[in-house]
Amino acid sequence: MSAMTMTEKILARHANKAEVSPGDNIWVDTDILMTHDVCGPGTIGVFKHHFGKDAKVWDREKVVIIPDHYIFTTDKLANRNVDVLRQFVKEQNLPHFYDVGTPDYKGVCHIALPEEGHTRPGEILFGTDSHTCTAGAFGEFATGIGNTDAGFIMGTGKLWLKVPPTMRFVFHGELPPYLMAKDLILAVIGDIGCDGATYKAMEFDGDGVFALNIEERMTLCNMVIEAGGKNGVIAPDKLTLDYVNSRNKHKKSFEVVTTDPGAKFCFEKVYDVRKLEPVIAKPHSPDNKATVSEVKGTKLDRAYIGSCTGGKLTDFRAAARILNGRSVKIDTFVVPATSEIAAGLKTESIAGKTLEQIFLNAGAKIGEPSCAACLGGPSDTFGRLNTPISCISTTNRNFPGRMGHKEAKVYLASPLTVAASALTGMIADPRDCMQ
């Protein structure tokens, strides 16, 4: 049997094949199907249209429904969509639903999935959201799909896929304190372009990756879609297994899959992380890379720290390290991805002050856990750019109109760079204000 990458191995196992090669078209079995309030109603519509009004999902245990996008809004259709999910969960008697306004409410799906024990090594996760690739950080195959594919899976548990070739990105060295995973992935996207990994898997490897904590690994995998990647993946190590086991309340068994020695990669790039600088993506594309030192001093109107890629506890700890005891010069919005992270803002502390106190003392506003202004949304969304202003953000996309107004300018950067910039109202280098 020829050597396979971990992406190929996971796909082969789920297609009941001894081996697969890039380019093969296969039908695979799904371990988890996730949907949310934006794509759930359409998915449910497709499912009922094709399988019948009274059809049942293929496996109740494997469907996870997480409303997160348009939550704290008075928009009638947005609220109606959450009702569509509620109705479906009730009629299908689905056990994994994280409903708004209940103690089960979580927030952003890609962070809620691992927190609630729905991500495991070796599995296949499909989600109706392009950033489903985040879960590759747990050593599984995870990718985003549309409503039709999701409706098909709801009825059959299966989907056809083309096996992607794998690109390998190796990071060596320990990350300096002024850099974060966001800098690494923005550097990669800038280097290969926002179509550089189209139809391909991106595997992250090297001591620099395994030195990152789980949340930082999620940041790496989260943004592979910004390079067009089908999935991102990191081999599971002890840290992964400790995290997964501590969250695996459903006691599902799983099998760790890793890349075979000698497996073929279609591309390889090696980075020495000690030589990298803080990176930023300028408007209006995530691959519009500049080093922070090149654009230092650019005037800003707003700073935003949140989303599945930049609203985790690690992100807030980093921002708080810079904001502690100082004041922001521009409107600064803090949006925890999930309710667990929101609770963490009240318990985690730096030098005796909680993260929440640090942010509030600095003059930042803290919102409720959800996607919020990461994707604009209804006009009353917390932090939305309703006018053509300039914003520096820890989110993952800056296409025209992404955070609201189509002429607004969005700069993507690490939480350290965003916090440093919030202090001056201009793009600032975290190296100048680390404390």
Next chain:
Amino acid sequence: MQTTISGKAYVLGDNVDTDQIIPAQYLTFNPSVAEEYKMFGKYALSSVPPAQSGLPKGHVPFHTKDEFVSDYTIIIGGKNFGCGSSREHAPIALDAAGIQCVIAEFYARIFFRNSVNGGYIVPFETGDRLCEQICTGDELTIDTASGKLQNLTTGETWQLKPLGEVAPIIDAGGIFSYAKKVGMLKA
């Protein structure tokens, strides 16, 4: 799939992402409700920056006579068409606006899948930089079986890339009918 697709071209550039095709604030409509499906046609391409709308000149409205359905039938794009989110609302918006096919150099993967599996539009690929050779408003006709593209306005012709392994799914009309054909689903 029809044997020929004919109509006016609407030309866009590179990296037309799903937020430009259908802005996030309209994702609250449910495409499974017929009345709401129409609304995606109304807001299709509404976040494309004006200078990029209808190349080469730009500033060409996508809708003229009807607020829901466009006069244009074929979209010409550059590289990486449909990048960004997984929202199926993007090919739905083009379909609802009356677009039958897109011709681009290549597509973002999820947009391509959604177009094919949902049976909304035919995503042709081209080896030529058509977004710099075809003008918005040109009358085009495509022979879908041979992939021959003709510009009736200028008399030029091009050969599009074969649809390849997705052709049977497009022919069947989407993943559900295809799965029935190949025995994956009960007919």
